[in-house]
Amino acid sequence: RAKFVPTVFAARQFVNHGHVLVNGKRVNIASYRVKAGDIVSVRERSKNMALVLEALQSGERDTPDYVEVDAKAMTAKFIRAPEFSEVPYPVKMEPSLVIEFYAS
Secondary structure, eight states: OOOSSSSHHHHHHHHHTTOEEETTEEEOOTTOOOOTTOEEEEOGGGTTOHHHHHHHHSSOOOOOTTEEEETTTTEEEEOSOOOGGGSOOSSOOOHHHHHHHHHO
8 A cells, every 4th residue: 555566466475575574574474464553664675676666656656544655765654444445445345244144
């Protein structure tokens, strides 16, 4: 969501290859759960990668309200967990039906 790389798929690979720090510690698990107040940053050695520079120059810099991004420092602060309505899904999802399915 901080748009340090162009796509969600590129972001997963970027994290898996160890280019990301959370609170100054290297993270290589794309499903790592950040908490409110955590700082996510691009490793110093990774800031000059073509993929990162291309994403930062992209005109699309819309970031959600729950993430505070400093594009120059390549850091993002996770402010809060997003509300369900703030998460973009390509289809309409009914959480109650999912819970009902797994509860049975």
